[in-house]
Amino acid sequence: MRNFRLYFKQSATYQLYLLFTRQVNDFFTTLGDITKKTADVFSYIFKFEIDRKAVLEQSARFGVSSLPITLSIVGMSAIIVSMQVAGEMVKQGAGNYVGQLVTMLIVREDGVIMSGFAIISMIGSSLAAEIATMRVTEQIDAMKALKVDPIKYLFVPRVVSGIIMMPLVVIVASVVGVLGGAVASSIVSGLSYRAFFESVWYGLYMKDIQVCLAKAVVFGATIAIVSCTCGYNAKGGAKGVGIATTKAVVWSFVAIAIWDLLFAAAFFF
Amino acid sequence: MSITVKNLVKIFDNKKVIDDVSFSVKDGEVLAVVGFSGSGKSTILKLICNLINLDRGEIETSLGDVAMVFQYSALFDSLNVFDNIAFALKERKEFRKKFNQEQLEQIVAQKLKLVGLEGIERKFPSELSGGMQKRVSFARAIVTEPKTILYDEPTSGLDPISSTLIEDYIVRVKEETQAASIVVTHQMSTIQRTADKVIMLYQGQIVFKGTPKEMLSSSNDYARQFVSASLDGPMQMLAE
Numbered sequence: 001m002r003n004f005r006l007y008f009k010q011s012a013t014y015q016l017y018l019l020f021t022r023q024v025n026d027f028f029t030t031l032g033d034i035t036k037k038t039a040d041v042f043s044y045i046f047k048f049e050i051d052r053k054a055v056l057e058q059s060a061r062f063g064v065s066s067l068p069i070t071l072s073i074v075g076m077s078a079i080i081v082s083m084q085v086a087g088e089m090v091k092q093g094a095g096n097y098v099g100q101l102v103t104m105l106i107v108r109e110d111g112v113i114m115s116g117f118a119i120i121s122m123i124g125s126s127l128a129a130e131i132a133t134m135r136v137t138e139q140i141d142a143m144k145a146l147k148v149d150p151i152k153y154l155f156v157p158r159v160v161s162g163i164i165m166m167p168l169v170v171i172v173a174s175v176v177g178v179l180g181g182a183v184a185s186s187i188v189s190g191l192s193y194r195a196f197f198e199s200v201w202y203g204l205y206m207k208d209i210q211v212c213l214a215k216a217v218v219f220g221a222t223i224a225i226v227s228c229t230c231g232y233n234a235k236g237g238a239k240g241v242g243i244a245t246t247k248a249v250v251w252s253f254v255a256i257a258i259w260d261l262l263f264a265a266a267f268f269f
Numbered sequence: 270m271s272i273t274v275k276n277l278v279k280i281f282d283n284k285k286v287i288d289d290v291s292f293s294v295k296d297g298e299v300l301a302v303v304g305f306s307g308s309g310k311s312t313i314l315k316l317i318c319n320l321i322n323l324d325r326g327e328i329e330t331s332l333g334d335v336a337m338v339f340q341y342s343a344l345f346d347s348l349n350v351f352d353n354i355a356f357a358l359k360e361r362k363e364f365r366k367k368f369n370q371e372q373l374e375q376i377v378a379q380k381l382k383l384v385g386l387e388g389i390e391r392k393f394p395s396e397l398s399g400g401m402q403k404r405v406s407f408a409r410a411i412v413t414e415p416k417t418i419l420y421d422e423p424t425s426g427l428d429p430i431s432s433t434l435i436e437d438y439i440v441r442v443k444e445e446t447q448a449a450s451i452v453v454t455h456q457m458s459t460i461q462r463t464a465d466k467v468i469m470l471y472q473g474q475i476v477f478k479g480t481p482k483e484m485l486s487s488s489n490d491y492a493r494q495f496v497s498a499s500l501d502g503p504m505q506m507l508a509e
Contacts (some may be wrong), residue, residue: 141320142337142344142409144320145318145337146356146360146361146409147361148357148360
């Protein structure tokens with residue numbers, strides 16, 4: 001019996017079981033921690049205990065430094081869509097609807113989700129790595145020893161800047177996306193800019209814009225909170241920083257995909 | 270009594286890292302905590318500083334701040350020396366209202382003078398040597414005039430001269446602030462130059478208590494092994 005137990009504990013099945021239980025445990029621990037940190041961050045925000053200077057610094061980082069990559073991704077995504085559909089639609093005599101389709105796609109989905117992915121890769125990963133490095137080099141412990149709450153000092157300015165800057169980034173990226181779509185449609189199918197932009201207005205509803213901006217606010221806050229929390233919980237040395245960064249990126253991707261699904265179900269179903 | 274620790278227990282992963290530890294440190298007194306790596310020395314400091322929660326026991330400290338000097342300095346690398354030292358004064362409500370920029374500059378200059386590093390306010394931690402970083406972390410720790418100061422291996426990784434300098438600062442800070450201090454160290458020179466009393470930990474328990482002088486001449490097997498740096502004795506590295 002003892003030999004069997006020993007043999008079983010060395011088996012691949014048991015190792016898989018251990019891995020699975022560890023992953024499940026880690027999933028619920030992280031989820032609980034993100035929820036708790038969200039509550040802590042918003043309690044400071046509702047009390048207006050916000051360092052405006054730090055918010056300004058983080059906003060520059062969140063908005064300005066992420067803009068080139070965000071514009072490239074959203075712009076290219078719109079160009080690709082236009083290249084795929086414009087030629088065919090013009091052939092079918094639906095050229096007047098190309099602008100409408102591209103705009104609807106960008107405002108409802110592409111603009112905000114692609115900006116979210118770009119911001120996660122550019123900013124979320126760097127937030128997680130920065131805070132994880134502070135954790136493993138005991139800077140966060142030093143902060144606590146000096147009786148300064150790391151949530152207030154590190155999380156709040158980053159989350160507030162995410163909430164403020166994400167919608168602005170999405171607006172700029174969406175405009176660039178529509179312009180890119182117009183150029184691509186013109187090159188691929190010879191559709192005039194006038195025909196494209198005239199149909200844009202048919203695809204642009206106030207509800208779409210409102211939902212798009214609401215999504216941007218939620219995505220901005222989610223990316224900042226998830227990234228900061230994953231960084232904050234880093235353990236060990238350089239390896240721990242790497243694990244925390246990867247975890248932040250994966251969790252942020254999944255989180256905004258879930259939010260996107262919830263928004264689509266709530267407003268367009 | 271400035272620091273009183275009673276029957277402290279800390280458990281990590283079902284293992285008692287600190288097992289029924291009790292001691293006290295008076296104002297203006299330095300206690301050295303020695304022992305093998307992994308014997309629970311730094312954990313005691315983190316418990317006193319409230320960085321981790323205790324499982325059982327009591328910790329009482331005098332009213333006022335508990336400051337901690339970290340093993341690897343733990344300076345905020347995105348802030349310069351001035352902002353590092355003034356950090357608590359700028360970020361904590363009770364100090365923010367009390368001091369203006371000019372006063373902050375005076376306080377920081379005064380603390381830097383105490384650790385012999387005048388005029389480096391605008392430098393970043395990455396521009397400083399290990400010894401200088403340690404001294405800046407000293408200045409940062411004492412900026413709120415704490416009543417309790419904890420030093421986690423303050424001389425590790427430093428050359429002998431820098432170590433002596435740091436040991437002198439510990440004594441100087443003790444004399445000037447009359448704070449109760451705990452120094453976690455492996456080095457006999459640090460114990461002899463700074464400490465009024467010593468406790469030795471092994472596997473989370475206190476195995477020796479006394480003065481540095483008593484430790485040197487003690488017949489206690491643990492103390493003898495530590496002082497002589499011998500491989501033979503009750504403390505086995507492999508057991509860790």
